[in-house]
Structures are given as structure tokens and as C-alpha cells.
Amino acid sequence: MKAILIDDEFSNLENLRTLLQKHCPQVNIVATAKNVTDAVNAIEKHLPDLIFLDIQMGEQTGFDVLNLLPKRNFEVIFVTAYDQYGIQAVKFAALDYLLKPVDIDELKTAVSKVEQKLVTLSQNSQLDFLLQQIKNPQPAISKIALPMQSEIRYIALSEIIRCEADNTYTFFFLANNEKLLVSKSLKEYADLLKPNGFLRTHQSHLVNPKFVKSWLKEDGGVLLLTSGDKIPISKPNKEVVKLALQQL
């Protein structure tokens, strides 16, 4: 598996190279790059299967590298020191990322995920989706990538009625009556979708307020959705949910 490492700090490049050589020998590092131009050139020259891409590179970003490439038929593992800038968009695109200093176990997991995906690689649609999100910074992100067993689904947030936890899995209930199972915890999606107005009403429930019909007083508080579903509101969340619905 051909890989290119991109980071503006030499010690980070060297460290990642050492860890990969030791723990992921299947990764063949064909080049490293310390700036956007070098990175674009290296990618066009070597046509890698995978790039490790630092997000914050001085004045520029790893997203600039992607934007300059006409063809993006490779996988990306983002590497970032602090998960603020851009990481939200990366999460919405369901792309993989590592935090510095790189944890060996997380690195191994990420690489093996890429190995599984590599089989069917043409244009990487998740990257297209990511760049779209970065390019048009809307007040609220309008779509989310949901990794399914055999495909990535891009779902408009306005189409999501609610999410329900099933241990480390999450069910998405859509307006067209579809029910999707995604292998990430509800907590992760709650963290992603709460800034977009979704309400965590209960440890197992995340609700799109757009679909709330009424607040029923039964059992200490239940939300009736337009779909007819009744969603419990747990005590610790009551105030927050009430406030959010009042302010709509």
C-alpha cells in the first residue's frame, strides 16, 4: 500500500514514519511532503493509495492540498494536533482522523480500515463531500455522511427525524420511513448534531426539533413527533429540551 505523509513539521513526519515502519509494515511510504505544493506534486507523481494529511500546515491547510487535485482516488487519514479547525467537517464526512501524539492502537485501526476499503477505489466521494462542506461554510451543515456496511449515505439533516441508540450502534429514522443502522455510538452523533439544533432528550434518543409535534405530560414528559413516535425525555435533559423548544 503506497502512502505519502504530509506534515509541515519534520519531527512529526519522522515520528509517523517510525511508528508506521514498526507497527504497520504493510504501508510503503513512497514520499513525504512539508508544504502544499510539494504534497500536490508528490501525489500526482506517485498516485498513492493513502495519504496521512496534517490539517493545519502553517498558513495553509491539508484541505488546500485536496482542492488542488483534480482527481482524488485515494484514502485520507487526517492527522491533527488539536481537534478544532476543520475536524467537525471531517467528522460529518465520516472520514478517519488521528490526534497527535499518535496512539499506536488507533493508528493500527485506521490503517486496517483503509486496507478493507481499498478494494473499490475510484473517486473518493467522501472527500468531495468534505471539500463541499469546507467551501460553502453554511450557518449549519446541511448533510451528513453515514457509513453503512457497503456504502456511504449522504443524508440531509432535515430528513433525519430522530436517532436512537443501540449500545455502540445508532439507528437513524428518516422522513421517508427508512431506518439506517450505523456503527457509531449515539453520543458521537449527539456531539455532531447538537450544534445543529438536535435535542438529546434521553440517553438513548436524539431528536430533530423540526419533527416535534407536541410535548405530552405523560410519564414525566414525552415528545410526540409528527411521525407518531413518542420519545421519552429524561429528567436531567428536561430543562434544556424545554428551553430549546420554547426558543424555536
Place this chain on the structure above:
Amino acid sequence: MKKTIFTFLSFIISLSIVSAQKGIDFNKKYAAGGKLLMSVDSGAKNVYYSSIPPNQPNTYFNYLPEVSNLSIQIYFRKNINTQNYRYTILVDDKPLVVNKSIDKTQLKDVDMPDEVFSSTSLGTFAIKGKIITVLAYSIEKPQDIEKSVFYGKIIPKAKITRIAKLAVTNEGAKYSHLFISKSKTDIKFSEEDLQITVIKNKSDIDYLYYISIKDKKTDETILEPTPWQYGGYVEKHEHIPYLNIPKRVFKKSGEYEVIIRPFIKDHEPPKDIERYVTRHTLSITLEEESYSKKDLLVYGLIICAVFGAIAGALLTYVKKKEVKKLVQQYKEKEIVELQLSSVRSQLNPHFLFNALAGIQNLMNKNEIDNANKYLSKFARLTRNVLNNKELVSLAQEKTLLDDYLQMEQLRFGFSYEIKTNDNLDLENIEIPSMLLQPFVENAVKHGIASKNTEGKIEIAFSKNDNNLVLTVADNGKGFSADKKHEGLGLSLSKNRISLLNSIYKETPFVLAINSSDAGTKIDLTLTDWL
């Protein structure tokens, strides 16, 4: 013709000279309207002079019921061109002079209190039983005719000639004329009726009469004095005075009185005014019960709308207030959260640097993989502090404690265990972040640091009814509960818990500390959290 008029006029004048000698007091002059002044019998009582009916701006009414002889004079300011003036005098309906100019040679200067006027007499008249009308205008403004009426008769009472009722039905408007008995008319209003019309007899002084209506029971005036209308009724090519009175003027069934009285100088009305007043009783019956379904529906809707509007306004008000209150609560919550985050960030420097020292030790011992492992743990802990997330899942809190305790294990050789109840959904139950860490840190520092490998820490996440119970127990030497100085970590934690309780009012956090020689156990119960 000219000759006839002249002769006639001279006859009148000679007659009036005789009358003048009959005792007109020329020293006393009354305003008679426009440029006219008048003098009357020296003994005359009840001279009602120069009334101006409110809707007749150029008409002046002088009521002289007890005057026999009258002298009329015209007065000009000095700046007025008297040559432009013309006047007409009518006695009853017959013209005495028509459009006559002022005889310049007859004009004399008269000293009035403020200025000097030019004046001449228009004549002296026997007024008893007569009506003398003087019309005067300037040919510069021929439309502005000033009309002074000298009324030497008794003003007659007005007569109601008819009362008609107008109903609007599907077939159109329908008038019905009601019979008027002498003093009382019965009127029944049904839902179709719109108004009644009161029609007065025609007279030359219609402008003098005003109609009002009062409720006989309450004596309340329900129709203020109102002048007549013209245009609706014509009799013998003449417009007849009438007034439309809408049904809604009569709020209830009962007796009402129509009062028609002449307007005679209202600041000093005649004492015997009653002799001029026409009174007529209307006995009104409102058929309220016969409201049509449509009317009921309309009224119902109006009432509903009114109540709806009131309720709506109230609701909006209440809701606004509630929103205000909520915003206030929200603000308070934000303040508490700010305080909380500052408390959270104070918790950490203690162990962060100790952890770095632990990693340094591994590097020096050349344990590269271990150093990597602990470095990752260190990074995760640091990130947790810096991220300052409000809520983490139980699973995340468990990982954090695991990371922390493994790092502390590098320094002290104790053992630990984190037990979690099977029926807790660790991935999805959220708690405030870094909630247990300070207690665990206390357990390490004050509890078992000195005990080496014998030291043991047990952490448990368990469920008790709907409560989430978080427990930290150690087998250290304990501390006395009444000890004055608590560890910094403990006092910060207590502070934080009370702040959390001000946010989560319905699910209070209860902290119980049990300490003895055999160890310390801390129970943090999140009431009704699950």
C-alpha cells in the same frame, strides 16, 4: 314700478317717524347680525338678539316677541366701500326694498367706543306680529349674503308630521309610515329594521329647531341636539326637514322622548321655553329574541373574536414573560457553566506534571513502547481537560480514569478496579466530565500512596432505582471528617457539585464521604439521573 316702491317706502318712513315718537330708545343698541344694529321700545323685555344657529353661519335671528317698534341701522367701518353695498328688506314675505344702494348723503359719522363708524338708518318698523328680514351683501362678494331675521311673532312649536320606519329585507328597502297619536308612537324594531325617520312640518325657520332624544327612564340623552336634514322628502316641490335615527340609538326597549326645541340664544334662553318645545314619546320594543340565526352567528363570531383576541393577548403576554424567564434562566445557566469550566480547569495541573515525570522515567529506562503508551494516555487526559466538554459518556469517563490510574500506577504500585453495572449503557449515559477524577486523585494521594502494592482502589458505576451511583473506595489510612483543611481537590469538587446542582435542580447530586482507619469511601449519587 320704481315709483310705486318709492311711494311705499316714503309711506313707511313717515309711519316710522310716528312710531319713533312712540318711544324707541335710540340710546340702547343691540347687535342684530352682520353690520346691523337695532333699537327697540324703551320698555321692551325679552329681546333675544343675534342668535346664530350653528349650521347657518350667515343667518342672525332676533326674537322680539314683546317689541312693538324697531329701528334698524347699518354701520360701516371707515375702510369699507359703502358704494358696493346692497340691501333688501322683506316684511313677512313681501319685499319692501330690493338691492338698494346705501344713500351716501345719509351716512353720518358715529363715535363708537373704539372707533368711528359711518352709519345710516334702514328704517323704523312696526314689528309686532311681523317678520322683517334684511339681506345685505357687497357686490364684491355677492354670495356672502348676511341675513338678519327680526321675528316679531311667537315662535311656533314644531310639529312632527310623520314617523317612518325603514326595514331592509331580501326584496329591498321598505318604508312603513307609522300612525302618530297625539303624544305617543309605538315602534317595534325587528331584526330587519334599520332606522326611523322623524319628519317635521315645513317652516321658514326650520334652522331654528333642533331634535334630541332622551331615555325617559334614566333621563339620559341618547341623541344630542341635531339639526334637520334635507333631500330625502319633497312635498309640493319643497324639501321637508327630516332626520334619520338608526335603530342602534335605542339600546333597550322602553319609553323615549323626542324633544324638538328652537334655538334661541342659548346663554339666556327664555324662562318660558317649555311653550316652544315639542315633546313626543316613542315607545320602543326591541325584538331581541328574534335575532336571526345569521345574526346570532355573526354576533357569536364577534364575541368569540373579541374573547379570542383577549385570550391571545393574555397568552402572548404570559408566553413573553415565560420566554423572558427562560432566557434569564438560560443566562444564569451560562454563568454557572462559566464558573464550572473554571473550576474544571483548576483540577488538573497536579497530576499532569506527575504523569510527565512518569513518562520521563520510562524513556530513561528505554521502555519505548511503554513510553508511547503512556504518552498517548497523557495526551488523552490533557485533551480532556483542554476540550472542557460539559458532558462525557460513562465510557469516556471510565477510559479517563483508566488512563489516569495507569499513569499513577507507574509511580505507585497499587492495584485498582473499575466495576460497571451491566445494565448501564456506558456509551450513551452522559455525566459532567471529570466528575470522579479529583476523588480518585485524592484516593491515590492521601489514601494508598504510602501503601505500595497493598493499596487498592475500587471504582464502581452502578444503578440504584433511577439513580446513578458513582463510588470511589480506597483502603488507605482515611482522614477524619472534621478535619479543618480539606484537600484542594475535595473543596473544588464540593464547589463544583453545588454549581451543578444549581443547573440540574430536578436531579440533585449528593455527595457522601465515609472515612475511617480502614479506608475512605465516597459515594456520589446522581438522583433520578437515569
